[in-house]
Amino acid sequence: MKLFIQKILLLCLILLVILCYPLYILYKAGEFVDPDTIINRQRKEHNLFHQAYTDESGYIKLRNVRLRKPEVLVLGSSRVMGFRSFFFKNESSFYNASRGAQSTKGLNDFLDSIPDVSPKILMVSLDQFWFNERSKSSAFPMSLKRHYSLTSTFLSSFERVCFDILRGKASFNKINASNDNIGLFAIMRDEGFRYDGSFKYNKGSRQEADSLQIFKENYNSIEEDANHYEHGAVLSKEDLRELTIFLERCKKRNIHVVAFLPPYAPFIWDKLLENKSKYQYMFELQKTLPVLFAKYDHKFFDFSDITKIGGNNQEAFDGLHLSENANLRMMIEMCKQDTTLNGHCNLEHLTGLLRNADSPRNILKDGR
Amino acid sequence: MVFNSVEFAVFFTGFFLLYWFVFNRxxxxxxxxxxxxxxxxxxxxxxxxxxxxxxxxxxxxxxxxxxxxxxxxxxxxxxxxxxxxxxxxxxxxxxxxxxxxxxxxxxxxxxxxxxxxxxxxxxxxxxxxxxxxxxxxxxxxxxxxxxxxxxxxxxxxxxxxxxxxxxxxxxxxxxxxxxxxxxxxxFNYENAVDGMRQILWGFFKKMVVANNCALIANPVFDRYHDLPASTLVLGAFFYTIQIYADFSGYTDMATGFSRLLGFNITKNFNYPFFARNIADYWRRWHMSLTSWVTDYVFLPLTIRFRDYGKIGLVMAIMINLIVVGIWHGANWTFILYGVLHGLYFIPLIIKGTMNKKKKAGIASSFQSFSELKNILLTFLLVMFTNVVFRARNITEAFNYYMSLFSKTIIAKPVLATDATIVITTIVCIVVMLSIEWIHREKSYGFQIGYFKKPVLRWALYLVLITSIFCFSPAEGSQFIYFQF
Known part of the structure; x- marks a missing residue:
């Protein structure tokens, strides 16, 4: 028995030696922090979180909505992560639950998950491809449940952190020096979800828009009929039905919906226009949705072409994701046309923010 | 609490120490x-x-x-x-x-x-x-x-x-x-060490092979209607490997943990993928269930049907395998699974070769080409039937089969899973099957106690442990047979 225990301990020791460095990196970077602790720490420290190997953002967003009960809520995919709390008069009354819904069904699921929360205004981004009959399967659902387990986090992270250490993507010094941000990406890239639910992109880690190289992948997808750019002629009836149910339910719960089609980078939008015959559903959508929203007395905007409100390629991170400046442009436009939303904002303040923006991708200096 | 969880590791360590040091008197x-x-x-x-x-x-x-x-x-x-x-x-x-x-x-x-x-x-x-x-x-x-x-x-x-x-x-x-x-x-040192080796082998099979196979097979079964037949064949292949690695991996762990506590439990698998025919397969797959059903269903039935000759035997086997099928769950797919396996027995019964036992590879390699052919044929039959085992209902199984028999069988397979995962999985499957083939006369696949040099043994342990850490996906920690 003694020999057996000794050998087991020896094996554990060898393993510990092999594992300790990646384990330390994972631990120190906050990759093992469970989602509820993230919520509590963000509330106190207002830091960024962005874990590299696990994604509990759906759960964290939902939990935050339940806890904070915001008056103005943004819901949608990663394309609306740039709506910030300082767009509103009362910053604490706002929360950005972007990535909380990745499909029309996701909207209803989210609403089901917040039976006790009825925001006064729900700003909803409706990704165009949600309504493509052909691309339904490509939209991955965002889980709102808590999946965290130490074992699975460890297993999913171990191999990748080893590679990331070798590639220099996880630096000991940087991680060791950091004591506020949670998650490897948040520390290494200074990029992640803020306390208000918006996402801070790090300019340095993203390619500049000038070269148009950043749109290459999206452009290829148009050519290849793939990755959210699937060609399609027919609008998905199922998704229109889901959306109708969602609007009805919001009406019943006295939630004012301000919805919009989110913008594409102008370069990509031009390509979509060139291929108009392949994306008939998208242009059909622009005609169908205003009628549907009018029926329920909710507001609808079409920002597919951001140039119409002054946006440009400089404000894009890629074909689908635009900066907070572009989000601010949309906000200003919506405030101008919707009195309810306007009541929560100061239009002059917003235009001032846009005018004095630090860069095309950041409103405040260093993306604060 | 599953074996491959931190909770169980803590639980079992505490239990083991209490068992041998506090309550051992x-x-x-x-x-x-x-x-x-x-x-x-x-x-x-x-x-x-x-x-x-x-x-x-x-x-x-x-x-x-x-x-x-x-x-x-x-x-x-x-x-x-x-x-x-x-x-x-x-x-x-x-x-x-x-x-x-x-x-x-x-x-x-x-x-x-x-x-x-x-x-x-x-x-x-x-x-x-x-x-x-x-x-x-x-x-x-x-x-x-x-x-x-x-x-x-x-x-x-x-x-x-x-x-x-x-x-x-x-x-x-x-x-x-x-x-x-x-x-x-x-406490028996040799038994405990061998138990640890078997646990390690079980972990490798479950967490590396089975869980990675699941990453490939699941998307294929979820979207089978959109995929070419060649991909569906791959889906069925990876699912077949998955279910074996999952269940036999669990059994290896269970056996290993039992041995650490001084128990020897029933052997449940005897390298079923090296079976020469379907009867041989059922003597090697989920052996504890098969022997249970044989003793309490099949034998009484053969006595009852003994006057009907071969037809009686077919009836007994059919009922036997339907019981095995429905034991897995309340679904017509499991009944069909039993019926299909029952049908595979008919040629063996007619030829009278059902009980002809051939030991897997007495020689160091295959005894003949026909033996290899038989192994592959048996595997294909099992793989084909596992489609119905995996399907959610009969319609889904039927549609999957219909899609299998189409011209797209020669099309290039389209797997939704990342190519790195697919390659890793294939390598791990080859490693698993090769090691099991080498040790097919041993009680489990990784019984390397006969290696004289401890350095070699320890190096293999570390390779296996490292591969578990490196290649285990986070998803799929649940065991398939938990649902039964």
């Missing part, structure tokens, strides 16, 4: 610790079903004693039927109730008789099929005079709930396990 204390540990292990999932387990065990404990004590044959038979009624009744309620109701409703609706019946939302207690079969064999064996009832309740309760085998078997028989509970366990 008295057998009764050790057995009591096993019972308590097993109940904690089970309650971790849902404590409410612990009551069902305890009640079922207590009922069968007293029933066993009373069957033995019964003075008349009629009373003995009455008590046996009572036990069977309780066991099968519990199974029927928890596992098959909604299935029967649904099937009857559909049956009536075919004749335009619409019956409005509400289905009950029933949660299937974990491991119910396994522990019920254990208690049923106990009372039948007592009734047949093959075994004596135990009068030590701690031993019986610990036997039924023995945590390494509680959730997914093997279905240990009374004759094997209860004598081990009655004998003082002495």
């Amino acid at each position: 008295y057998l009764k204390q050790q057995n009591l610790l096993i019972l308590i540990g097993s109940y904690v292990f089970y309650a971790w999932w849902d404590w409410r079903f612990l009551l069902l387990l305890a009640a079922s065990t207590a009922f069968n404990y007293y029933l066993g004693i009373h069957i033995k004590k019964a003075e008349t044959f009629t009373r003995r038979r009455f008590l046996l039927y009572l036990g069977l009624l309780q066991a099968l009744g519990t199974l029927l309620y928890f596992k098959y109730f909604n299935f029967f109701i649904e099937s009857f409703t559909r049956g009536f609706s075919a004749f335009d008789l619409n019956i409005d019946v509400h289905l009950v939302n029933i949660i299937l207690p974990l491991g119910i099929s396994f522990y019920t079969f254990r208690t049923v064999s106990y009372i039948i064996d007592i009734y047949n005079g093959k075994t004596q009832p135990t009068t030590n309740w701690v031993i019986f309760f610990a036997y039924v709930a023995f945590f390494p085998t509680l959730i997914s078997g093997p279905i240990d028989r009374v004759g094997l396990l209860i004598p081990q509970f009655e004998t003082k366990r002495v």
